[in-house]
Amino acid sequence: MKKINRRPTAGWRDRGKRWLAWPLMGLLAILLLMPVAVHWLSEPAQAQASSQTQEGSNERANYWRAVRDGVSGYTAVQGRETNVLIQNGGENWRSLRQGPIQFYSAWLLAFVIFAAGLMHIINGPQKIEKGRSGLLIPRWNLFERVLHWYVAVLFIVLALTGLSLLYGREVMIPLLGKSGFAAYAGYAKNAHNYLGPFFVVGMLLMIAIWLKFNMPIKADWEWIKSAGGMWGKKHPPAGKSNAGEKLMYWQFVVTGSALIATGLILDFPNFGQTREMMQWSHVIHVVAAVIAIVTLLGHAYMALFGVEGALEGMINGKVDVEWAKQHHDLWYEEEIAKGVRPEPVAKPPAVTRRAEPQST
């Protein structure tokens, strides 16, 4: 009894493991302070003003300074924040959106597309090394596949309509003209706003059901060190999800939750959110969206062009045994150990085709 009770405490006090607590606590502190930091960013102007109010002798100047800093009064006009004369947050929002957000997002998107193209030219697609075995092993069940494509289609629509609002004025107005683009943007905005909540459901479900095989394991470090087999001859070990896919998953947990939370704030103005809340939600929404889009471009490249035999799993639900051994060896061994038996590729098409009437 005593031994069992003492063991964890003894291990915790052990000097060798103690250092682990600090990065964990640091991480926790960062997560907790993040919303506060956002608030601080918008604060300096107000903080400065209040200090001046205390020191300054000119009451009249202080009065109007407070107005410039967004002090509220009384108004007979009903509505949210109608009693505020000046709200300065919009200028921060505008300079962030028209400045770094538009600038760096464009370059990041261009860079990722360029990098994927370059990688394709240099490395070429990763072939199934030993050739197809002709034996298939189930990888994704029907529900997972339907969910995947449901989220994928919604994501593409949301990404394209979202980017249309971010860059449409610069990119699409010269092509479509003002009225042409406005007509499209009206539909784009509605599509984005009405489909968003459907995406929320799919995204949350996906995060929930795929959590179990996306927990980090020791072998992931090896995968990362060899960049998924790009460096070095040997293929690094991987479970059902490799380290790259796990990074994507956790990236989605973070950006997805940010997109969902801020998206819902922006999508339902009927709850009377303040402008400041809308402005910051918008900034976070765009930044998270661009990170998610960039990650998904990489994911789509891998599935469509980068890795032979990868897309089949998400379409038919089954993958070739040789592909499984090469890319997800640990998962393959687990499945075999569980008693899953690979089945040969069915070949009925050859027979049915002959039976069809031939046109002469």
Place this chain on the structure above:
Amino acid sequence: MARMKFLCDAERCIECNACVTACKNEHEVPWGVNRRRVVTLKDGEPGEKSISVACMHCTDAPCSAVCPVDCFYTTADGIVLHDKNLCIGCGYCFYACPFGAPQYPQQSAFGVRGKMDKCTFCAGGPDADGSAEERTKYGANRIAEGKLPLCAEMCSTKALLAGDGDTVSEIYRERVLRRGGRPQTWGWDKAYGAS
């Protein structure tokens, strides 16, 4: 060419809300939309001041800069107007405007706002001057008739001034000279820059 500006004299505004009412009546603005509003600071306390505020027709208008469909334009008189045929009701101008000028007929779920509406300096919109279409979308076009905005025209204490910026500031300068004290061109630095 004139450069149209609004100026509200905080020493004169008595919070009668006649400008708000005149605006609503002249343009037949729908319920819930208020192109102009009066804000009273320190209501009922020493130092109470009232300000009538609407679109200030900024020199470098933030609404115009952020509009994703580029529906804003500035007239030769420096009046910032927008095209409701292009507006998609995204709300960006409302996020960007420091004065809370952009208004929406709706604020409902799924970001449904309807076309943005705001003070036009009584100058209508891009449709033909005085047309029925212009009237239903943007309200009256007094500027085309050679008149100034009704809110300022009927202000009982002449606290709200509207017109060419040079004329407005000259009137205000004379006032301050007569009554003493310091000028308070509220909102001007924000809307028209440091000049």
